[in-house]
Amino acid sequence: MTSAFTGTGADYSEKIPNNVDLHEDRRLQRALESWQPNFLNWWDSMGPTLRTRDVYLRTAVNVGREGWAHFDHVPMRDYRWGIFLAERNPDRPIGFGQHIGEPAWQQVPGEYRAELRRLIVIQGDTEPASVEQQRNLGATAPSLYDLRNLFQVNVEEGRHLWAMVYLLHAYFGRDGREEAEELLHRNSGSADSPRILGAFNEETPDWLSFFMFTYFTDRDGKYQLGTLKESAFDPLSRTCEFMLKEEAHHMMVGTTGVDRVVERTAQLMVEHDTDDAGPHGAVPLSVIQKYLNFHYSVSLDLFGGDTSTNVANYYTAGLKGRWSEDRRKDDHKLTSDAIMVDALVDGEIGQNEVAALVGLNTDLRREYIADCQSGVNRWNRILESAGLPQRLKLPHVAFNRKVGAFAGIEASPDGEILSADDWKQRKSAWLPTDVDKTHVRSLMQPVYERGKIAAWIAPPRNGINGKPFDYDYVHLP
Ligand SMILES: [Fe+2]
Numbered sequence: 001m002t003s004a005f006t007g008t009g010a011d012y013s014e015k016i017p018n019n020v021d022l023h024e025d026r027r028l029q030r031a032l033e034s035w036q037p038n039f040l041n042w043w044d045s046m047g048p049t050l051r052t053r054d055v056y057l058r059t060a061v062n063v064g065r066e067g068w069a070h071f072d073h074v075p076m077r078d079y080r081w082g083i084f085l086a087e088r089n090p091d092r093p094i095g096f097g098q099h100i101g102e103p104a105w106q107q108v109p110g111e112y113r114a115e116l117r118r119l120i121v122i123q124g125d126t127e128p129a130s131v132e133q134q135r136n137l138g139a140t141a142p143s144l145y146d147l148r149n150l151f152q153v154n155v156e157e158g159r160h161l162w163a164m165v166y167l168l169h170a171y172f173g174r175d176g177r178e179e180a181e182e183l184l185h186r187n188s189g190s191a192d193s194p195r196i197l198g199a200f201n202e203e204t205p206d207w208l209s210f211f212m213f214t215y216f217t218d219r220d221g222k223y224q225l226g227t228l229k230e231s232a233f234d235p236l237s238r239t240c241e242f243m244l245k246e247e248a249h250h251m252m253v254g255t256t257g258v259d260r261v262v263e264r265t266a267q268l269m270v271e272h273d274t275d276d277a278g279p280h281g282a283v284p285l286s287v288i289q290k291y292l293n294f295h296y297s298v299s300l301d302l303f304g305g306d307t308s309t310n311v312a313n314y315y316t317a318g319l320k321g322r323w324s325e326d327r328r329k330d331d332h333k334l335t336s337d338a339i340m341v342d343a344l345v346d347g348e349i350g351q352n353e354v355a356a357l358v359g360l361n362t363d364l365r366r367e368y369i370a371d372c373q374s375g376v377n378r379w380n381r382i383l384e385s386a387g388l389p390q391r392l393k394l395p396h397v398a399f400n401r402k403v404g405a406f407a408g409i410e411a412s413p414d415g416e417i418l419s420a421d422d423w424k425q426r427k428s429a430w431l432p433t434d435v436d437k438t439h440v441r442s443l444m445q446p447v448y449e450r451g452k453i454a455a456w457i458a459p460p461r462n463g464i465n466g467k468p469f470d471y472d473y474v475h476l477p
């Protein structure tokens with residue numbers, strides 16, 4: 001730690017920055033302080049591998065409407081990971097399920113303890129996982145601006161781990177503390193103790209993958225947090241509400257990252273009058289489409305089965321709501337409603353009607369899909385304004401699925417069912433091949449000079465916090 005944070009006169013309670021009056025609960029404070037060195041060990045051994053002197057980072061210092069964040073150059077290890085919950089609304093009622101209208105819970109009801117702990121652990125597990133997946137990307141950053149954004153996402157995912165660990169320590173006693181340890185022991189891609197969800201065990205080997213990950217997979221996180229923000233368990237709700245604020249930057253990194261890759265590819269396609277910008281130092285549009293196909297389909301799997309009685313129970317109990325629950329114009333109980341969900345009907349891709357409660361994963365996935373489509377539209381406008389006829393598209397919901405109704409079949413991006421043999425022969429046209437990945441990786445030469453950028457990507461339109469693109473966002477040793 002630098003002297004600014006732990007030097008003489010530093011407030012002891014600031015060792016873990018927080019807005020939850022941690023100093024008033026010495027037992028909890030001690031428990032978290034004993035977890036802190038384990039977290040730092042994890043950060044040192046599993047966090048970013050590129051050595052840096054300091055990084056221009058945003059740190060959460062408050063949760064209010066104005067000025068919740070502070071920007072400064074800080075050594076990453078001294079980032080002030082802390083515990084920040086959105087402000088408490090003392091009159092907040094439960095917004096859905098069988099307890100609708102009752103006051104939100106400030107403690108965990110005994111009957112829902114196991115389920116709530118599970119939901120928090122699953123969310124918590126994804127946060128450090130993405131840091132692990134992205135740990136080597138610093139070696140190939142296209143610019144200092146991008147390098148800084150990567151590290152910003154990394155430290156905030158670390159803070160999100162803190163957010164979940166706080167809930168486990170504060171509300172789940174000994175089992176909570178054990179789960180908090182486990183969150184540091186599981187590792188992305190590990191053979192013995194992998195992360196809980198599939199997409200978080202995939203590697204993020206290059207920057208196109210990083211942008212696709214932050215666009216598609218982090219966006220799944222946004223939707224999951226959105227459902228937990230509705231929770232009747234108020235501390236979870238307030239935690240997630242604040243995390244969503246930080247997530248907006250992660251979404252921006254993904255959206256504008258893909259923008260800039262598409263923009264550069266389009267430029268070179270026009271300049272050289274060709275469909276294939278690969279030989280001219282960019283990522284071919286066909287490869288961008290394959291990466292999109294991959295990241296979108298594995299992210300769809302994160303929403304779980306098309307029907308789920310667990311999720312129905314979570315909703316009825318008030319543990320997990322819907323996206324924009326308060327904007328829905330129904331009874332917020334859904335006991336007599338129905339929904340059409342994706343299904344195999346007589347071996348064909350179709351839909352079945354099920355009880356709305358059981359179809360809540362589908363409801364959330366559809367919100368997500370509509371949001372993803374807006375990104376694709378945006379990238380297509382870039383192609384259009386370059387004067388190109390090509391377009392990107394989201395593959396069919398049945399494409400490359402490992403979870404849900406279509407896990408057992410193979411389908412093309414257009415939604416045509418394929419035999420196993422057909423799939424094997426044709427999938428290299430739709431998913432990144434080793435050749436594609438090797439080519440993308442070969443483009444990833446690091447650029448650490450102020451104001452310079454790699455040839456495969458366009459510079460950003462704006463810098464960070466009003467700073468120009470050529471600002472010294474990162475100081476290397
Ligand atoms: Fe996160």
Ligand SMILES: [Fe+2]
Nearest residue numbers: 218221247250
């Ligand atoms: Fe995120």
